[in-house]
Amino acid sequence: MERECEKSVVAVVTEPRFTQRYRDYLEKQKLLDRLHRAEKLRDGTVALPVLAGTLSEQHLQELRNRVAPGSTCTLTQLLDPLPSKKALVCSPAQRLCLEVRRWVEGRGVTWSAELEADLPRSWQRHGDLMLLSEDCFQATQWKSLEPELWETVASALGVQRLARRGRVLPDGARTPSVTLLLGDHGWVEHMDNGIRYEFDITRCMFSFGNITEKLRVASLACAGEVLVDLYAGIGYFTIPFLVHAGAAFVHACEWNPHAVVALRKNLEINGVADRCQIHFGDNRKLKLSNTADRVNLGLIPSSEEGWPIACQVLRKDVGGILHIHQNVESFSGKNPQPPRSSNTEKEHWPHPQKIADKRGNGTTGNVRGEVVSSVSKPEWQRWAESAETQITSLLHQVHGRVWRTRILHVHPVKSYAPHVDHIVLDLECRPVL
Numbered sequence: 001m002e003r004e005c006e007k008s009v010v011a012v013v014t015e016p017r018f019t020q021r022y023r024d025y026l027e028k029q030k031l032l033d034r035l036h037r038a039e040k041l042r043d044g045t046v047a048l049p050v051l052a053g054t055l056s057e058q059h060l061q062e063l064r065n066r067v068a069p070g071s072t073c074t075l076t077q078l079l080d081p082l083p084s085k086k087a088l089v090c091s092p093a094q095r096l097c098l099e100v101r102r103w104v105e106g107r108g109v110t111w112s113a114e115l116e117a118d119l120p121r122s123w124q125r126h127g128d129l130m131l132l133s134e135d136c137f138q139a140t141q142w143k144s145l146e147p148e149l150w151e152t153v154a155s156a157l158g159v160q161r162l163a164r165r166g167r168v169l170p171d172g173a174r175t176p177s178v179t180l181l182l183g184d185h186g187w188v189e190h191m192d193n194g195i196r197y198e199f200d201i202t203r204c205m206f207s208f209g210n211i212t213e214k215l216r217v218a219s220l221a222c223a224g225e226v227l228v229d230l231y232a233g234i235g236y237f238t239i240p241f242l243v244h245a246g247a248a249f250v251h252a253c254e255w256n257p258h259a260v261v262a263l264r265k266n267l268e269i270n271g272v273a274d275r276c277q278i279h280f281g282d283n284r285k286l287k288l289s290n291t292a293d294r295v296n297l298g299l300i301p302s303s304e305e306g307w308p309i310a311c312q313v314l315r316k317d318v319g320g321i322l323h324i325h326q327n328v329e330s331f332s333g334k335n336p337q338p339p340r341s342s343n344t345e346k347e348h349w350p351h352p353q354k355i356a357d358k359r360g361n362g363t364t365g366n367v368r369g370e371v372v373s374s375v376s377k378p379e380w381q382r383w384a385e386s387a388e389t390q391i392t393s394l395l396h397q398v399h400g401r402v403w404r405t406r407i408l409h410v411h412p413v414k415s416y417a418p419h420v421d422h423i424v425l426d427l428e429c430r431p432v433l
């Protein structure tokens with residue numbers, strides 16, 4: 001019943017020769033429904049859609065007597081009204097505003113600037129689920145319109161399910177406080193660089209911004225290597241390492257049970273489950289050592305708590321490479337600069353493809369064929385040098401001998417917040433034999 005009402009609009013009907021005068025009047029009175037097209041009816045009259053609940057008997061009399069004397073003026077209901085040209089060309093935000101407004105007014109609630117300002121300004125599509133930004137639908141008037149309101153919002157955005165983002169909880173698992181508004185589950189699917197990920201958006205974190213790093217990881221040459229991913233999540237890096245970079249085996253550590261369910265599923269659907277062991281629990285208690293050619297430490301704002309275990313799992317005989325993620329504050333200017341030693345052209349970031357593809361043009365390859373960054377900020381370099389010093393000392397403590405370390409690469413992943421960059425340091429660590 002409810003849905004049938006939503007698929008019809010009220011329209012004023014008159015003869016074709018009076019249509020333009022009617023339209024001018026309705027527009028001036030802000031009664032015209034601009035989302036739907038006027039329709040010619042079988043008897044030759046024209047129906048002009050109007051905003052539901054706005055037209056009074058007085059308006060009808062004015063149309064008949066003053067605006068177009070001699071016209072017949074009746075009301076009708078148009079079932080399955082056609083969208084107007086405006087509705088077809090307006091932006092999703094405009095369409096959302098128009099449709100929510102029409103629906104809200106149809107329920108006798110007065111539209112206000114406060115309600116309009118409270119509509120979502122941004123959203124993320126995850127298949128048939130739209131994730132709304134956290135600062136929308138806060139006004140108390142919305143409460144009385146729930147849960148039907150969510151159907152209108154979902155239909156305006158062209159999806160079946162809706163969720164609203166909260167802040168990522170500072171609980172170590174980086175649990176997103178996402179609330180499902182419409183739909184019966186939060187599982188979504190993503191294809192990234194040929195890899196399929198499935199996860200419950202209300203229980204596991206997903207960052208579109210990390211795609212640059214996923215692509216870079218996928219392009220690394222890791223054939224035959226054993227890797228430890230200390231913060232595996234749903235497999236954002238574990239799976240590209242296995243599928244594209246050719247890693248022989250990955251030990252994937254994760255303590256969020258919901259993420260582990262998704263990780264297991266994603267390893268299966270991408271056909272690499274037999275080359276991965278999941279270590280469920282706190283990675284700082286990991287019973288693994290002298291194993292890894294490479295360790296991924298994908299935790300922000302900092303993975304520092306994982307540095308001792310990263311040193312412990314590195315191979316004693318030849319060492320390996322650490323990929324250390326960190327959020328770094330910088331106030332030195334808008335754009336990163338090429339390092340002083342490099343003669344590269346200036347680049348602005350994020351430019352993931354450029355950075356990844358620039359080998360031989362502003363970037364240098366190291367002995368293992370990895371790409372060295374052409375852009376940096378002084379704060380990134382300072383942080384990288386301090387991390388290198390700490391890791392060198394940790395390696396000495398853990399393995400009881402001297403190690404040589406080298407900064408291969410400081411690479412931007414995304415701008416996390418104003419003046420805060422999420423970066424990755426690639427650090428080569430070799431025992432001095």
Ligand SMILES: C[S@@+](CC[C@H](N)C(=O)[O-])C[C@H]1O[C@@H](n2cnc3c(N)ncnc32)[C@H](O)[C@@H]1O
Binds near residue numbers: 174231299
């Ligand atoms: C930022 S998410 C991982 C996301 C992925 N690396 C990325 O950047 O897209 C960090 C993951 O590490 C897990 N985690 C954090 N601390 C951990 C610990 N001490 N042991 C195991 N897992 C941990 C969290 O549950 C979360 O799934």
